[in-house]
Amino acid sequence: MNKTVFITGATAGFGQACARKFAANNYNVIITGRRQDRLEQLAEVLTRTYSVAVLPLVFDVRNREQVSAAVDGLPETWKQIDVLVNNAGLAAGKDDFDQASLDDWDTMVDTNIKGFAYVAQAVSRLMVARKRGHIINLGSVAAKQVYAQGNMYCATKHAVDALSQGMRIDLLPYHIKVTAIHPGAANTEFSTVRFKGDRIAADKVYEGLIPLIAEDIAETIFYCATLPEHVCINDLVITCTQQADCFYYDRE
Known part of the structure; x- marks a missing residue:
């Protein structure tokens, strides 16, 4: 019997790469996101290519009613979720603290903390009932260090780190x-979103680097998800070879 993975933010980047990786390894896949056209296209590709069951769910993680309705309303056959890839998140803007957009702050807090937690809690309840499951949360090197003009984004990823620790403790009995x-630096749609579609500014982030790509992270996530039942990687920082941390790069 195929296992089931639930992936948020599956319309691009890490989420889409994870959907392809898990489907290629015979997981049934619940893919979620806000862009219905992209979800439907991905569902069609996964079904045709890998012959697995795919359930696309269109909702915004920031809306807790939508999250509850989507998870609680899953058909019974889809409620046995083995892995949650809690990926939906974004960076919006890169400005000094006193100049930052409050709208950008709200978007990041609502998505990266509240939406992240809404999904994790809703899915964790299904896992608690079965006394099994694996929650994989997407943080960032910004969860470990704070850099200039990263203010609220770094704060939200520090929250992801703290919430991951809290989940691990509270869900331990189950x-x-x-x-x-x-x-670390990964070349996906992420930077383009952060710089409001400015492709030149986004590309500068990776200048002189061979950065991570979405498939690198998907491979790592799949590895963590397929270790023996008694083994759990709690916390993992992954960068390209030319990046040591948030501050030190070897740019060619």
């Missing part, structure tokens, strides 16, 4: 694994 993955 044998639920919690893994936090903290990527």
